[in-house]
Amino acid sequence: MPRTLAVANQKGGVAKTTTVATLGAALAELGQRVLLVDLDPQACLTFSVGIDPEDLDKSIHHVLLGGVRARDVLIELDGAPDLLPATIALATADVQLARESGPEQVLRTALRPLRTAYDWIIVDCPPTLGLLTVNGLSAASDVLIPLQCETLAHRGVGQLLDTVHDVQRLTNPGLHVLGVLPTLYDGRTTHARTVLETIADTYSLDVLQPAIPKSIRFAEAPAIGETVLSTAPASPGAKAYRALAGALLY
Ligand code: ADP
Numbered sequence: 001m002p003r004t005l006a007v008a009n010q011k012g013g014v015a016k017t018t019t020v021a022t023l024g025a026a027l028a029e030l031g032q033r034v035l036l037v038d039l040d041p042q043a044c045l046t047f048s049v050g051i052d053p054e055d056l057d058k059s060i061h062h063v064l065l066g067g068v069r070a071r072d073v074l075i076e077l078d079g080a081p082d083l084l085p086a087t088i089a090l091a092t093a094d095v096q097l098a099r100e101s102g103p104e105q106v107l108r109t110a111l112r113p114l115r116t117a118y119d120w121i122i123v124d125c126p127p128t129l130g131l132l133t134v135n136g137l138s139a140a141s142d143v144l145i146p147l148q149c150e151t152l153a154h155r156g157v158g159q160l161l162d163t164v165h166d167v168q169r170l171t172n173p174g175l176h177v178l179g180v181l182p183t184l185y186d187g188r189t190t191h192a193r194t195v196l197e198t199i200a201d202t203y204s205l206d207v208l209q210p211a212i213p214k215s216i217r218f219a220e221a222p223a224i225g226e227t228v229l230s231t232a233p234a235s236p237g238a239k240a241y242r243a244l245a246g247a248l249l250y
């Protein structure tokens with residue numbers, strides 16, 4: 001069985017997509033078979049690995065709502081994780097899923113036939129707590145919460161954890177909260193450290209190590225379909241994601 005990691009936070013801009021792409025690439029470097037799943041209608045993950053969603057006639061949307069098999073949609077990329085791409089068609093998926101029976105479990109069911117093909121499945125959740133995110137959580141063994149350590153970052157963490165607890169209660173009792181991953185982290189400021197400690201204490205969450213440092217390098221890589229692992233392999237950001245991948249594996 002693959003470990004299925006949902007990367008979730010309903011706040012946008014906290015590095016969910018960056019974490020999915022870069023952590024996935026780091027696990028692939030370690031010889032792991034990795035599938036990335038883009039559940040965000042904005043399709044930023046799909047873009048960031050160099051694919052234009054406009055060129056696709058099938059996406060995860062057709063898997064969730066059109067009876068298409070995941071293996072008929074997934075894209076294999078050279079020397080990188082495979083991808084289940086998104087398109088803007090997903091924008092209406094929350095509403096359409098609500099009409100299905102067992103609407104929370106559709107992704108879980110769709111991924112089941114792929115379970116022997118991968119060691120890791122990493123799901124990029126959209127910045128909402130709607131049915132797409134609930135599908136990501138219901139399909140997952142673990143949830144990782146990227147968190148930008150700034151004032152007010154905690155707003156919404158309680159709500160996200162309420163959703164996680166609902167999923168644990170109703171559809172996926174085995175779902176494990178891996179913890180919060182500090183992203184865009186500026187450890188030089190005591191402010192960032194204080195915010196992080198407060199959140200971890202308030203919600204009894206583990207803080208994953210290492211924190212991902214804030215770096216301009218992260219802005220450049222997705223524009224050319226790469227991650228910092230290849231565009232800036234010796235950068236602190238690349239090292240941090242490699243270390244995180246190692247920590248998850250061993
Ligand atoms: P989300 O998926 O949570 O909305 P993204 O991964 O798209 O967040 O990241 C939001 C923005 O922050 C992007 O422009 C991305 O390039 C940038 N970014 C991500 N991680 C870092 C980092 N560690 N340092 C600086 N910028 C980052």
Ligand code: MG
Pocket residue numbers: 016017018040044045124
């Ligand atoms: Mg995103």
